[in-house]
Amino acid sequence: MLTVLWNAEEPLSPAEVQARLEDDLAYTTVVTILTRLHDKGVATREKHGRSFRYHAVDDEAGLAARKMTKVLESEPDRGSVLARFVTQLSESDEEVLRALLRGDSGG
Template sequence: MAEDGRAARRPHGELVADVLAILWQAEAPLTPQQISDALGRDLARTTVTTILARLYEKGTLTRTREGRGFAYAAVDDAAGLAAGRMRRELEREPRRDLVLKRFVSSLSEGDEEELRRLLLETGESE
């Protein structure tokens, strides 16, 4: 509890991450109420619904009609979301070659070897 008696607020990004973690573990789309129950926190009814609507608008979630509302599912897993963010950042830069060069030079030796292996593997499958 905060000094004024209210529950301490967690950063918004942490709540979004918790919502996504619940959806990644789910075997089927979930309603905002199911997600709120899984969070186990005392949240306003609209808080989870707003987060879900924003993630849907960003293309992070899909939704299907469930009664009068919607049920939501993640489009991709955590690795897929990170890869998408990396791709979008790369697409913004006019000097993609320079960005890639700096990215690769900043990798640990192990990560660089893994990237080389993955590139070779991808090239062989084409």
């Protein structure tokens, strides 16, 4: 469902999301999932008539970064977690990280 929101150029109604899905989900299921995405802060919604229109807050990279930040913030020893993370990076990922820390665009 997030893929549908990411690919949309404007906020979508639940019916529009349902029409763009490959799966045959019931309208009520689509509304439930969109509501949960909104409650989790992954999607925004705006009132449009008697219903809502939904839009993804972040792209795929932004969502992954948000998840990583949430995990990091939940750990009491952030330094150890970061150190362990960095030691597990591939050489190319390590170079991207170094470039980003230097202020290069890298992405």
